[in-house]
Each structure stands twice: as structure tokens, then as C-alpha cells.
Amino acid sequence: MIPMLLSGLAAIGFIAFSAMFLIWLERKISAWIQNRMGPMMTGFHGTLQPIADTIKLLLKEDIVPKGVDFLSWWLAPFFVTVPVVMAFLVIPFSPKWIALDLNVGVVYICSVTSLCVLGIFMAGWGSNNKYSLLGGMRSAAQIISYEVPLLLSVLLVVMEAGTLSMQGIIHAQSHGWFILKPHLTLAFLIYFISATAEVNRVPFDIPEAESELVAGYHTEYSGMKFAMFFVAEYTNMFIISAIATTLFLGGWQGPWLPGVVWFLLKSYGVIVLLMWMRWTLPRVRMDQMMSFAWKVLTPIALLNILISGWFMVK
Amino acid sequence: MGDLVTINMGPQHPSTHGVLYLELQLDGEVVVGCKTHLGYLHRSIEKIAENRTYTQFIPFTDRLDYLASMNNNLGYCLAVEKLLNVAVTPRAQYLRVIIAELNRVVSHLVAIGTFAQDLGAYATPLFYAFSDREKIVELFDSICGSRLTYNYMRIGGVSGDIPAGTEQVIKDFIKYERKQLIEYNELLTYNAIFLARSKNIGILSKEAAINYSVTGPILRASGVKWDLRKEEPYLVYDQFNFDIPVGTVGDSWDRFKVKLDEIEQSLRIIEQAIGAIPEGNPVSKVNRVFRGTGEIYLRTENPRGELGFYLVAEGGFNPTRCKIRSPSFSNLSALEELIKGLNISDAVCVLGSLDIVMGEIDR
Amino acid sequence: MQNSEILSLIKNKFPELLAEETPHGLVIPKTNLLDVARFLKTELGFENCHCVTAVDRKDRIEVVYHFYSFTYHFMLTLKIILSMNDLTVESVASLWRSADWLEREVYDLFGVRFLNHPDLRRIMNPDEWTDYPLRKDFKREDFIPRPVSPGLKG
Known part of the structure; x- marks a missing residue:
């Protein structure tokens, strides 16, 4: 019981720290891409900026707009944040550092992360704001349809590794990362694109779509509730990068350095890629995005499974 | 057909470019009706003009199209000069051309940056465009002491000569901006997502453009080769060599591309003008107060x-x-027809490509 | 192309029209506006209605149209003179779409009513207003006109 509690606390601590670091990193990367300095005033190169932001958000008035659907309005931030914490249960930071090595780890993490859409839709519905409602509906459509190619690409990894446990998949890569095999490279690309859509990042940031929907589903949230959405967003980004690291990039494996360092390095590398994309690409349109999921990604993923499955069986 | 949702886009909205208020009727995400409400920035500048002398009104023209204040100054001063028969020295004419074209570059840079922002390219193109713009704005600051509302043109010339060394700064800028234009093309123009978002969106046909009295880059994007600088030259534009970029389809992408190409043409004009700028006094010896009779309509x-x-x-x-006939006013009147049947994302794209400035629509 | 040429063309088409030429454009009676406008657009090629505005001359209001022809590079100024007790004129919005908003603006600022206009509402000022701010006799407590400058010695 006590180790479980401790690991839970560690996960929450890590989430808070990681989200703060990612927010700082995002601001710095965007600044570098845009030929400016980013936050510079608080601490060395603005390192204390996220802490200042957190304090500001904590002290802000919690505004409840008129006519909200009170239950879903209140519960939405929790529905977004709790699955994020739950997902940390099976993330293998190193051979030892894993809270619980479930034998169905992959299934667990995929099902838990897709719970987020519930919270987002509740926020969109409960806010009593048409922009939020549009954002929530877009989000539901988007996340549910990108779940399909995402799971199909993960399925291929499971077929290759022959196990559903996260540690087992990493052990299966001890002779070479999965991304180096051609059919899994394709699977990685499909996974990466779908995961970008899962976490609503550019070019698939349609639910938020600042220039169209103001801020989408979290338009009406302020203060700590907004902070929870924010933390959940950045932690989600970490989780999908951690999954990518585990499934395709060899997890904690690597020479010289300890496993946990390798794992974090690889995960943050994937995150930097996501951020780089965010600050360079325009946004696609709703219908374009949906047709891309159903007409391009899903058939390719299915074909990939069929062909490589045929080779495996043969 | 389900129930229609009415969405109030504006007057406070990230992509209505000021205080425009669109009342959109949505069927799902498709715009089926649009009602435009203006007037949130109405300051009745035309009434103010009736209560000021001719010279006193020049600063107010700055506040029309605040991204192209020099061009507004120029238009007003040219109109008054023609009405009251004031002569302008050749040096002032060249200075006016250079300054007006520099301001055109600034204005188009802002248009490109904000259009990319509307398409969801977060801030990066905007920052690129604004750091280019900053160079010219600083130059204007050294010329007339102001960064946004310049009040530089005077009836009969300009307020003062350019400081020493300005010509070199402008030459350097031309060199720099040409490199930047290549970068914009790489970053935006031929980006697959950018093309998918703006190609064939909001097509304004040639006939509709003329019928709506649309002018400027938007008219040219619809395929009408029409530029007043070429067709009815004022100042000394007839002495320069430049092309008129024309679009083919009249979609949002064409409107963007025409603006990007016009920057290059403006740079060409500035390059020629700066080499041929004559010596002399930039300010004509004229009265401070004017009076006269007559009527003039000058574009x-x-x-x-x-x-x-x-x-x-x-x-x-x-x-x-x-009466100030502002280009954005007529350009915006085409919006209601353009965005009917489009997605809300495309409506934002079309609005961004029309490139309106509320200051001159509401006046 | 000159004003006088267009005047003679109009006179040929409409013999009983009382059009006259002033130094600043053609003046036609308001009853014939729509016919003349249609003639200008369809037969003379003035495909662009560049500007519609009005001028308050204290005893009368002039509605001023600027039509442009791309082929002749010519801007035609057409005026309608309205007496202050009958500020109505036919709308040309059915011929040129650009006239729609421009006429609404004239209605908003001068109170000239355009008959058969598709959507004649105030465009800039609040709908509940009753004054017309660009008229010379515009009076509101919060509007103080600037005293006329005596002029500097220049």
C-alpha cells in the first residue's frame, strides 16, 4: 500500500515539475524559432517563469460564468487531469522505475489516455458558450477518429514484440530499436501523426483554434481550473512521447548513461519535435483532418498490419 | 438541415482584425448567413474635416488606415494640392514615392503575417513580418519622429528632408528584404497545409470583384490587371519600371501571393527612385492657410x-x-457573399485574406 | 471621353431628359436616375460604382455618384439635387452591389432615403439614433463645433 502511495506522489510531483519545465521549454523554443529571447527576467534565462505563472494562476479569481451546467463544468478539469496521472502507472522510466508492470500495459495506457476526451467534451458542453461547444464537438470527433490509426500502429508493435507489457516491449528491442525496421518506421509515422492529433497540437489544434474559436473548450475557464487543463495538455504531450519512446525508440536502453536519463532524453526529444512543428506549421481544416484520418492513415495502417502480418506468419 | 446556431464573432475576437462584428448563422460548422455590423470605431472623421483647416486635417488621415498612414497622408495632400493648385517640387515628389512605397511594404508585411496567423501558424510568420517591419518603422521614426501615425506629408511637399544616411539604410533594407521574401515563400507560400487551407477558398470572380467595387490587391488577385500607379500615374510613377502582379483564380491564396509579389515590385520602385532622387528643396514655399473653391475626387x-x-x-x-472613399469598406462588402456556404475556418481565412483595417472602414 | 460627350449620349437616348453639365459633373433630375444609371452601366461600360456620397448645401442636398469605366479610364460624376423636404431617391444597388453599403452610409449620415434598397439600415451609428450627423444643422448637446479659424497670416 505504502509503495503505491509513494509512487503516486512521485508521479504527481513529476507531472507538476515536467509540465512547468515543458512550458518553459515551449516558450524558449518558440522564441528561438521567432528570433527573440523569450522569458528572461525571472531567474537565469527565465527558469523561474513557470513558478511565477503557477503562483499567478493559483491566486486568480475562479470565475464561474452564468448558466453553466454546474456538474460537468466542475468535473471537467478533473476528468482531464486524472487519466493523465493514471497513465503514469505503467510508464517504464528505467528497468526498476515502474509503478506497476501490468501484463496488459499497452492496452491500459491506450484506454486511459483516451478518457481525456470525456473531460474536454464536458468542458465544452458545460461552459454554456457556443465557441466552447464547437471546440468540444470538434475535439470529440477528432480524438475518437484518430484513436483508430493510433491503435492500429500500436498493434503492429505488439505483434512484433509478442507481449503487451511495457517492459516486455523494451526488452524485445534489445537487439535494435523498432523504429529501425521499415514496417515499424511507417507505424511510427502513423503513430506520431495520430498522437499529435490526440493531444491537439498544431497542425491538429482544431479544438482550440485560437483564431477561430478563441480558445475552444477552455474559453470560459480561469485560474486553477484553467491551470489543470494546461497541465493536462502538457503532461499528455509527455505521455505520448513516453509511449513513442517505449514502443519505438528502445525505451530506457542506451549506453553509458543510466536508463532513466536515456528515457527522459528520448521523450523530451520527441516533445521538441512536436514543439518545432507547432511553431512552424499552419493549422489544417476540420474536414481535411477527418478525411486524412479515415481515408489515408487508417487504410495505410491496416495495409501495413496485413502485409507485415503475412510476413510474420510466413 | 438541423437547427441554426447564431454565433457572434466579434467585436472582440482574435481574428476579426479590430472591432468588426460578424453575426454568423451556423449550420453545424457551415456558415449559412452572415450579417456585418460596423461602426465600433466610428469617429466621424468626415465631420471633423469640416471643422478643421486643410492643414489641420492631415493628422486625422493617419488614423484612417493606421497601417499605411503615409499613403493616406499622400492621398489627402494630393487631393488638396489639386483642388487649390499648389505646386510640389521634384525632390518632394520623389521622397513621397519612396516613403509611400516603403509604407506599402510595411502594410503588406502585416497583411501577410496576420493572414498566416489566421490560418493557425502560431505567431512565427507574424514575428518574422514584424521584425522586417520594425526596420522601416525605425527609419520612419528617424525621418518624422513617429512610429505609427506619421503626419509627414504636407500640402506642397513633405515636413522635412530625410536625414543624412537614409539612402544607405533603405538600400540595405532592400537587399535584406529580398532575402526575406525567399524565406516567406519557403515558409508559407508553397507549404502543403497552407495551400490546402487557402487554395480555392473564397473565390471572388472578376465580374463580382468589379461589381462590388473591390480594388487593390484583391481586385488584381481576381485577374484584373489594374493598378492606378500604372493606369493613371500620379506623382512620378510613370518614370519607373515595375510589373503588376495578377492572380488567376481569385482565391485566398492568390490574394496572399499578389501581396507578396507586390512587395518585390515596391522594392523595385524604391530602388529606381532612390537612384534618381533629384537635389532641391523638399518643401515648397506655400501658405500655411489655404482657401479656395471647387470640387475634386482624387484616388x-x-x-x-x-x-x-x-x-x-x-x-x-x-x-x-x-468624403473619404476607403478601399477596405468596399472590399469588406464582398465578404457576406464570399463566406456563405464555407466552413467557419474558411470564413476566418477569407476575412484574413481580404485584409481589412477597421480604422478606415468606420472612419 | 468627356462629360459633354456622355451628356450628348444621354440626351440622344433620353430626348426629354433635363440633364445639364456643370464644371463638376452632370446633374440629372432624380426621376430619371435609374434609367440613366442602367444606360451608363449596360451601354456605356461604366461597370464600377466607385463612390456614392452626399453634400449638404444647407438649402439642398446633392447626392453624388462616381462611376468609373475601366475601358475609357474615365470617372463620371453624376449628381442628383434633392430639396430638403423630399429626401428620397431611387437606389442603384440593384445595378451595382457596391452601392448597397455606400447608400446605407449616406442614409446613416445624411438621412437620404433610398427607395427599393435591399436593406436600408444605419451602418455606422446606433440603430436607435434619430439625428443625421453630417448635416450642417446637426445639433447635439455633446457635439460642440469648433469655432471657424480666422486664419493665420501666411
Whole structure:
């Protein structure tokens, strides 16, 4: 019981720290891409900026707009944040550092992360704001349809590794990362694109779509509730990068350095890629995005499974 | 057909470019009706003109199209000069051309940056465009002491000569900006997502464009080769060599591309003008107060289209009537028809490509 | 192309029209506006209605149209003179779409009513207003006109 509690606390601590670091990193990367300095005033190169932001958000008035659907309005931030914490249960930071090595780890993490859409839709519905409602509906459509190619690409990894446990998949890569095999490279690309859509990042940031929907589903949230959405967003980004690291990039494996360092390095590398994309690409349109999921990604993923499955069986 | 949802887009909205208020009727995400409400920035500048002398009104023209203040100054001063028969020295004419074209570059840079922002390219193109713009704005600061509302043109010339060394700064800028234009093409113009978002969106046909009295880059994007600087040259534009970029389809992408190409043409004009700038006094010896009678309707090619000043004078120190025919006003009137049947994302894209400035629509 | 040429063309088409030429454009009676406008657009090629505005001359209001022809590079100024007790004129919005908003603006600022206009509402000022701010006799407590400058010695 006590180790479980401790690991839970560690996960929450890590989430808070990681989200703060990612927010700082995002601001710095965007600044570098845009030929400016980013936050510079608080601490060395603005390192204390996220802490200042957190304090500001904590002290802000919690505004409840008129006519909200009170239950879903209140519960939405929790529905977004709790699955994020739950997902940390099976993330293998190193051979030892894993809270619980479930034998169905992959299934667990995929099902838990897709719970987020519930919270987002509740926020969109409960806010009593048409922009939020549009954002929530877009989000539901988007996340549910990108779940399909995402799971199909993960399925291929499971077929290759022959196990559903996260540690087992990493052990299966001890002779070479999965991304180096051609059919899994394709699977990685499909996974990466779908995961970008899962976490609503550019070019698939349609639910938020600042220039169209103001801020989408979290338009009406302020203060700590907004902070929870924010933390959940950045932690989600970490989780999908951690999954990518585990499934395709060899997890904690690597020479010289300890496993946990390798794992974090690889995960943050994937995150930097996501951020780089965010600050360079325009946004696609709703219908374009949906047709891309159903007409391009899903058939390719299915074909990939069929062909490589045929080779495996043969 | 389900129930329609009415969405109030604006007057406070990230992508309505000021205080425009669109009342959108949505069927799902498709716009089925649009009602435009103007007037949130209405300051009745035309009434102010009737209560000020001719010279006193020049600063107010800055506040029309605040991204192209120099061009507004120029249009007004040209109209008054023609109404009251004031002569302008050749040096002033060249200076006016250079300054007006530099301001056109600034204005188009902002248009490109904000259009990319509307398409969801977060801030990066905007920052690129604004750091280019900063160079010219600083130059204007050294010329007339102001960064946004310049009040530089005067009836009969300009307020003062350019400081020493300005020519070199402009030459350096031309070199720098040409490199940047290549970068914009790489970053935006031929980006697959950018093309998918703006190609064939909001097509404005040639006939509709003329019928709506759309002018400027938007008219040219619809395939009409029409530029006042070429067709009815004012100042010394007839002495320069430049092309008129024309679009083929009249979609949002064409409107973007025409603006990008026009920057290059403006740079060409500046390059030629700066080599041929004559010596002399940039300010004509003229009265400070003017009075006269007559009527004049004079148009100039502003970055956003044809800016017209209709001045009626009845002998007093003030004009009896000063009608400002602003290009954005007519350009915006085409919006309601353009966005019907489009997605809300495309509506934002079309609005961004029309490149309106509320300051001159509401006046 | 000159004003006089267009005047003679109009006179040929409409013999009983009382059009006259002033130094600043053609003046036609308001009853014939729509016919003349249609003639200008369809037969003379003035495909662009560049500007519609009005001028308050204290005893009368002039509605001023600027039509442009791309082929002749010519801007035609057409005026209608309205007496203050009958500020109505036919709308030309059915011929040129650009006239729609421009006429609304004239209605908003001068109170000239355009008959058969598709959507004649105030465009800039609040709908509940009753004054017309660009008229010379415009009076509101919060509007103080600037005293006429005596002029500097220049």
C-alpha cells in the first residue's frame, strides 16, 4: 500500500515539475524559432517563469460564468487531469522505475489516455458558450477518429514484440530499436501523426483554434481550473512521447548513461519535435483532418498490419 | 438541415482584425448567413474635416488606415494640392514615392503575417513580418519622429528632408528584404497545409470583384490587371519600371501571393527612385492657410486599394465636405457573399485574406 | 471621353431628359436616375460604382455618384439635387452591389432615403439614433463645433 502511495506522489510531483519545465521549454523554443529571447527576467534565462505563472494562476479569481451546467463544468478539469496521472502507472522510466508492470500495459495506457476526451467534451458542453461547444464537438470527433490509426500502429508493435507489457516491449528491442525496421518506421509515422492529433497540437489544434474559436473548450475557464487543463495538455504531450519512446525508440536502453536519463532524453526529444512543428506549421481544416484520418492513415495502417502480418506468419 | 446556431464573432475576437462584428448563422460548422455590423470605431472623421483647416486635417488621415498612414497622408495632400493648385517640387515628389512605397511594404508585411496567423501558424510568420517591419518603422521614426501615425506629408511637399544616411539604410533594407521574401515563400507560400487551407477558398470572380467595387490587391488577385500607379500615374510613377502582379483564380491564396509579389515590385520602385532622387528643396514655399473653391475626387493606390478623397470647397478655410472613399469598406462588402456556404475556418481565412483595417472602414 | 460627350449620349437616348453639365459633373433630375444609371452601366461600360456620397448645401442636398469605366479610364460624376423636404431617391444597388453599403452610409449620415434598397439600415451609428450627423444643422448637446479659424497670416 505504502509503495503505491509513494509512487503516486512521485508521479504527481513529476507531472507538476515536467509540465512547468515543458512550458518553459515551449516558450524558449518558440522564441528561438521567432528570433527573440523569450522569458528572461525571472531567474537565469527565465527558469523561474513557470513558478511565477503557477503562483499567478493559483491566486486568480475562479470565475464561474452564468448558466453553466454546474456538474460537468466542475468535473471537467478533473476528468482531464486524472487519466493523465493514471497513465503514469505503467510508464517504464528505467528497468526498476515502474509503478506497476501490468501484463496488459499497452492496452491500459491506450484506454486511459483516451478518457481525456470525456473531460474536454464536458468542458465544452458545460461552459454554456457556443465557441466552447464547437471546440468540444470538434475535439470529440477528432480524438475518437484518430484513436483508430493510433491503435492500429500500436498493434503492429505488439505483434512484433509478442507481449503487451511495457517492459516486455523494451526488452524485445534489445537487439535494435523498432523504429529501425521499415514496417515499424511507417507505424511510427502513423503513430506520431495520430498522437499529435490526440493531444491537439498544431497542425491538429482544431479544438482550440485560437483564431477561430478563441480558445475552444477552455474559453470560459480561469485560474486553477484553467491551470489543470494546461497541465493536462502538457503532461499528455509527455505521455505520448513516453509511449513513442517505449514502443519505438528502445525505451530506457542506451549506453553509458543510466536508463532513466536515456528515457527522459528520448521523450523530451520527441516533445521538441512536436514543439518545432507547432511553431512552424499552419493549422489544417476540420474536414481535411477527418478525411486524412479515415481515408489515408487508417487504410495505410491496416495495409501495413496485413502485409507485415503475412510476413510474420510466413 | 438541423437547427441554426447564431454565433457572434466579434467585436472582440482574435481574428476579426479590430472591432468588426460578424453575426454568423451556423449550420453545424457551415456558415449559412452572415450579417456585418460596423461602426465600433466610428469617429466621424468626415465631420471633423469640416471643422478643421486643410492643414489641420492631415493628422486625422493617419488614423484612417493606421497601417499605411503615409499613403493616406499622400492621398489627402494630393487631393488638396489639386483642388487649390499648389505646386510640389521634384525632390518632394520623389521622397513621397519612396516613403509611400516603403509604407506599402510595411502594410503588406502585416497583411501577410496576420493572414498566416489566421490560418493557425502560431505567431512565427507574424514575428518574422514584424521584425522586417520594425526596420522601416525605425527609419520612419528617424525621418518624422513617429512610429505609427506619421503626419509627414504636407500640402506642397513633405515636413522635412530625410536625414543624412537614409539612402544607405533603405538600400540595405532592400537587399535584406529580398532575402526575406525567399524565406516567406519557403515558409508559407508553397507549404502543403497552407495551400490546402487557402487554395480555392473564397473565390471572388472578376465580374463580382468589379461589381462590388473591390480594388487593390484583391481586385488584381481576381485577374484584373489594374493598378492606378500604372493606369493613371500620379506623382512620378510613370518614370519607373515595375510589373503588376495578377492572380488567376481569385482565391485566398492568390490574394496572399499578389501581396507578396507586390512587395518585390515596391522594392523595385524604391530602388529606381532612390537612384534618381533629384537635389532641391523638399518643401515648397506655400501658405500655411489655404482657401479656395471647387470640387475634386482624387484616388490614389493605397496598399489596400483605391483611396478616394472627395473634397468640396466653398471658399472658406475648411472644406465643406470631405468624403473619404476607403478601399477596405468596399472590399469588406464582398465578404457576406464570399463566406456563405464555407466552413467557419474558411470564413476566418477569407476575412484574413481580404485584409481589412477597421480604422478606415468606420472612419 | 468627356462629360459633354456622355451628356450628348444621354440626351440622344433620353430626348426629354433635363440633364445639364456643370464644371463638376452632370446633374440629372432624380426621376430619371435609374434609367440613366442602367444606360451608363449596360451601354456605356461604366461597370464600377466607385463612390456614392452626399453634400449638404444647407438649402439642398446633392447626392453624388462616381462611376468609373475601366475601358475609357474615365470617372463620371453624376449628381442628383434633392430639396430638403423630399429626401428620397431611387437606389442603384440593384445595378451595382457596391452601392448597397455606400447608400446605407449616406442614409446613416445624411438621412437620404433610398427607395427599393435591399436593406436600408444605419451602418455606422446606433440603430436607435434619430439625428443625421453630417448635416450642417446637426445639433447635439455633446457635439460642440469648433469655432471657424480666422486664419493665420501666411
